[in-house]
Amino acid sequence: MVKVGILGGTFDPPHYGHLIIAQEVLTALQLDEIWFMPTNVPPHKENAKTKGEERIEMVKRAIDDNPNFFLQTIEFERSGPSYTYETIGLLQKRYPKAEFYFIIGADMVEYLPNWQHIEELVRQVQFVGVKRPSFKVKSNYPIIEVEVPQFEISSSQLRxxxxxxxxxxxxxxxxxxxxxxxxxxxxxx
Structure with missing residues (x-):
């Protein structure tokens, strides 16, 4: 079984904060790979400021030098909002020998009760919560917490x-x- 961490986001643009999170989770949980998965249409945020192909190219460039980091573009294969429940179902069908760890920031941990089909989703994938300033990793759902050095930059600040x-x-x-x-x-x- 291959242990795969999934780091989703708009990556508009990808930055060192994303890369630090991915590497820390990879190391802490002894995963085999981290898949960077840009969202096509994010359900919880405003739309991306750049085109999908531009964000895909930026992710390719950001992860180019890490042999454990890969680009996963499955969310661009369909239209409409990118709901994690649907995406994980597709990934499990496509990669039956993979065990998935879905990486989210503490801000999203607090939002989990609002996710579509969250009860089924927590049975399909292991959530990994990383700390962010001003948020706590507390949930009624099973979440592995990973301590990550704080790098206080966001894509919106970079834009x-x-x-x-x-x-x-x-x-x-x-x-x-x-x-x-x-x-x-x-x-x-």
Whole structure:
């Protein structure tokens, strides 16, 4: 059985916070792989600021140098909101020899009671909660908690930094930063 961590998100753009979370969970739980899974249409957030293919390319560039990190684009195979319950069902059919660990931030742990089909979902996948500032990993659902060094940057902060011509060095991988600047994403030049 292959132990696979899934880190979903809009990744608009992906940054070192995402990579730190993925590596810490991989190491702490002795997983074999982490799959970065960009959402097509996020059900709990506003839509992404960039096109799906741009976010996919940024994730590819962000994880390029880690042999345990992979891109999973299953949520782009269907239209409409990307509900985790449906996605996990598809992944289990496609990869029956994989045991899935779904990685979420503490902010999402608090929101779990609102997830579609959460009772069935917690039987299908092991949730992994990572700490975030101002949130606690407390839930009535079975969650493995992983301590992760705090890296206080968000994708929305990075978009603002690009838009306002502020420093973005050391916040995200150089290959991602180069792509953003080449494509003039988020107002970058």
């Amino acid at each position: 603002d930094r690009f838009k306002n011509k502020q420093n973005t060095k050391y916040f995200l991988p150089d290959l991602v930063k180069q792509y953003i600047e080449e494509k003039n994403l988020y107002g970058a030049k």
